[in-house]
Structures are given as structure tokens and as C-alpha cells.
Amino acid sequence: MPPSTTATNPQITREIVAALLVKPLEAASVFLASGVRVFDSDGSPVRVPRLDGMTAAPTWVAEGEVIPDTTRPNTSEVVLLPRSLKSLKTISRFSRELSRQSVVSLDAALRDRLVRDIAATFDVALFTGDGDIGPEGRTTPLGLINQPGVQTVAVGGPLTFDAILDAIAAAMLSNVDLSRLTLFVHPASWVALRRAKDGDDRFQLSPDPSGAPGMTVMGVRVVVTSHLPVGNAVLGDMSTVAIGRDLNPSVTVLSELYAATDEIGLKVVARLDSVPLLPAAIVVLEGITA
Helix, strand or coil, rough: CCCCCCCCCCCHHHHHHHHHHHHHCCCCCCCCCCCCCCEEECCCCCCEEEEEEEECCCCCCCCCCCCCCCCCCCEEEEEEECCCCCCEEEEEEEEEHHHHHCCCCCCHHHHHHHHHHHHHHHHHHHHHECCCCCCCCCCCCCHHCCCCEEEEEEECCCCCCCHHHHHHHHHHHHHCCHHEEEEEECCCHHHHHHCCCCCCCEEEECCCCCCHHHHHHHEEEEEEEECCCCCCCCEHHHHHHHCCCCCCCCEECCCCCCCHHHHEEEEEEEEEEEEEEEEHHHEEEECCCC
């Protein structure tokens, strides 16, 4: 994509800058804002212990009897930010003339947009990433819907209240704290759910269509995001999900690199990874049709 110049942007007004650069065109990271546990790193792999179960259940013991010592924890560890994991990087270039003729700080506007784009890219990867494997190991994040051990609920049609109840029931069977549950849905699925009516043509989710749209269903908080595919929704306790953060999205102004063309570059670099510490606390609803 060629860099922006005053030839392609002859008139940079406050309204145009606000509409094209300042206003977020991508949603902020809903994944990172969902209550996940973040583990910072200086670049080294992060090893997080995980309790997978116990070798035996506690038993009833009478006074004076020997207490059995057969109950031991089954532990494992999950590795975040393996050395093979790639970073997400991008550089945007614009001419100095465009920067000087802008009524607002163009580099700041572009920086904000780039950070938002990075956040959106991470959201897609952390929800749906395939976890590509290279010669030395995993190179991209493995998305939440593809993690081993997560529970699944087959929908096979539009998202319904019954399907959400089935997902809640699956979480309850795993003793998940229901007050911590969050339902992530695609906008098309949420709109279809809000259109549901009873036999008297009354909205099931909100009896008053003129009122503000409710963002809860069955007592569960709802987050609507286009970073999930339309065929999936995710219900889970996000406090059981670990995030490995090598560095926050960092932005560098490259004022001299493109001096020959009298341009300025903005570089954004970030590296994140995720894994559920309690996979059973995540329920993936599959086969949803809009």
C-alpha cells in the first residue's frame, strides 16, 4: 500500500482526521479486558503450574485411625511465550508534509489507530488462532476455541436461550463460579437472539424494544465482538485464562529511517500468548448459524 501524501490527502480537516484516524475503526481488545490473568515476561518463556486433579479423594477418618496419605495433587505446567512464538509487528509511513498540514497530531492519530489494529489482530488470534507449528515449535497463539480440554456445546442453528442454558449447565457441572461467567458472541448471533419473540410477538430478551439494549442473558454478562466467527460463541470464566505478555504494544517514531523520501514511520511491536489454566471453565458453542 503506497504511503499517504498531500497528493492523496489534499485537505486534512479536523473532521476527516477524526473520522479516518482518531475514531477507533477497530474495537479495543475485548480479550485482554475480560479479566484474564496477565503474566509479564522479559522475553523468556513463562511456565505456569496447573492443578489437574488429585490422585484420590479425601476420606472419612475416625479418631485415632491412621490418616491415609494417598491423596496427592496431579500437577502439570503450561508454557506461555515459547521462544518460537512470533511477534506482531507493523510500520506505517506518511510524509512530513502531511504531518505539518494536519490540524491535529497525525502521528498520534496513526499511533492510536495502529495500536487498535494490533489489539484487534490479537483478539482474533487469542479467540480463534490455529497455533501454527514451525520447525522449533509453536509460532502463533492457539485460540481459546481450539484449546484442548475446553467443553463444547453443539448448537446446529441460530443461537437460542436453550443453547446458552446448555452451556451454563456444562459450566455448572465443572463447578465454575457462575458469577464470573462471560458470554462472547458475534454481533449477528446477538441480534438474532434479541429478535426472539414469544407467542404474543413480545421480545424475549427485552420486552421494551425502545429501551437500552441489555447486555446480559440468563444472568450472564454478554460481550459482543466481531473477532469471533459467526459460527462460535464462548462462555467462560476468563479469570482462569492466563496471558503471557512479552511487552505491551510499543510504538516507535522512526523519524530518520525514511529521510531520503522525507517521510516518518510509526512502528508497533507486541507479543502475547494465552492458555486456559482450567479448560473445563471454558464452554465453546459450535455450529451457530446467523
